Amino acid sequence: MTASSSIQSNNASEAATVSTITQTGKSAQTGKSSESGKSGASVKSAASCEPAAEHVPLAPASKSGDYAFLGATPGSVADAFYMAAAEDWCAAINSRFVNELLDDTLPDSVLISYLIQDFTFFTQPTLERLTAQAPTQEIRDMLNRQAEFFADQEKPYFLRFLEEYGVDERQQASVPQTPANREYCAYLDQIAAAGSFAQLLCLMCAMEWLYLAWAKRTVDAGVVQQVPAHRGWVELHEGELFRRWVGNLIELVNRYASVDGPEAAVFPEVARLERAFFEDSYAYAVGESEEERES
Numbered sequence: 001m002t003a004s005s006s007i008q009s010n011n012a013s014e015a016a017t018v019s020t021i022t023q024t025g026k027s028a029q030t031g032k033s034s035e036s037g038k039s040g041a042s043v044k045s046a047a048s049c050e051p052a053a054e055h056v057p058l059a060p061a062s063k064s065g066d067y068a069f070l071g072a073t074p075g076s077v078a079d080a081f082y083m084a085a086a087e088d089w090c091a092a093i094n095s096r097f098v099n100e101l102l103d104d105t106l107p108d109s110v111l112i113s114y115l116i117q118d119f120t121f122f123t124q125p126t127l128e129r130l131t132a133q134a135p136t137q138e139i140r141d142m143l144n145r146q147a148e149f150f151a152d153q154e155k156p157y158f159l160r161f162l163e164e165y166g167v168d169e170r171q172q173a174s175v176p177q178t179p180a181n182r183e184y185c186a187y188l189d190q191i192a193a194a195g196s197f198a199q200l201l202c203l204m205c206a207m208e209w210l211y212l213a214w215a216k217r218t219v220d221a222g223v224v225q226q227v228p229a230h231r232g233w234v235e236l237h238e239g240e241l242f243r244r245w246v247g248n249l250i251e252l253v254n255r256y257a258s259v260d261g262p263e264a265a266v267f268p269e270v271a272r273l274e275r276a277f278f279e280d281s282y283a284y285a286v287g288e289s290e291e292e293r294e295s
Contacts, residue, residue: 056102056218058094062086067209070247071254078250080259081202081267082209088271093214097278102218102234104227107285111229112165114281116172117181119158121277122150124188130204133197139252146245154236161229167286178284180276187273191266198256198263205249206270211237212246 064083065074072078082089092098097114100106127150131143162172177185191199215238218225225231236242257263 054221054223056099056221056223058099059090059213059217062090067250070243071250076254077257077259078205078253081206081253081257081264084264085206085267085271088268088275089210089213092210092271092275092278093217095275095278097281098214098217101230102214102223102225104225104230106227106230108165109285110281112162112167112286113175113178113284114278115158115162115165115229116167116175116286117178117277117281117284119162119172120177121181121184122154122158124185126188126192126200126204129192130197130200133200135197135256142248149241149245157232157236161232165229175286178277178280180273180280184273184277187269196261196263198253198258198261199266201249201252202257202263202266203270205246205253206267207274208242208249209246210271210274212242215242 062083064079066072067079067082068074072082097106097110101111127143127147131140131147134140134143188203191203195203215234218234219238225234
């Protein structure tokens with residue numbers, strides 16, 4: 001199915017899609033939420049935890065239809081974008097950082113670096129800008145409800161674990177952005193300043209979908225992390241609520257984006273930037289010497 005016929009088909013089913021979006025928003029609002037904010041024992045006791053019971057297998061190479069269950073069916077716009085980003089996407093979700101986090105072998109210094117950098121990224125107003133450009137009130141309402149979820153669930157995760165790892169606001173402010181983080185934030189600003197709703201939508205969809213993809217690895221393997229900060233980060237990015245959120249974004253991409261538009265470049269660029277973002281957590285680990293980082 002071509003991009004134009006996919007868009008026409010999705011426009012024809014707009015009422016059904018809006019119903020799905022509204023349902024999902026209500027689920028987020030009524031509090032069927034991730035338990036990441038209550039992730040077991042404190043980080044201070046994590047050092048005594050054994051690594052995850054099993055090694056989490058790598059994700060296989062991307063195939064068309066991998067996410068048909070979320071609306072990215074073969075021939076859809078979203079599936080085409082997913083496949084266009086396949087190389088960097090697979091490298092990102094199978095990166096050393098993700099592997100070590102899922103296997104509970106990630107050094108604290110690397111996780112702290114990542115959390116500081118990602119919290120800086122988290123505070124970027126990407127979702128607000130997307131909401132401001134939303135073409136319908138139903139979509140704006142769904143996005144606003146998701147913003148509430150992030151404020152209630154994801155922001156407390158950052159604050160809790162940075163505090164438990166002993167990183168205060170002064171220390172956070174003293175850590176410069178990594179090159180990958182600077183480049184990523186600049187890309188967000190570029191799309192927000194001059195991009196269309198479709199470009200902003202693809203930006204949000206690619207970021208959220210890729211995180212679901214790496215967290216899905218451990219859920220598929222049935223492995224639960226024993227380090228609270230690791231388990232909490234997985235719980236924020238997998239489960240019924242997060243899958244519905246990503247599914248809604250995929251549905252909107254199928255409806256409003258085109259493989260012939262400038263938004264087609266977004267998925268490959270996000271995958272490249274996410275891959276670099278993970279890698280920089282090692283190069284700029286907090287509180288570790290260069291020799292320790294290389295060992």
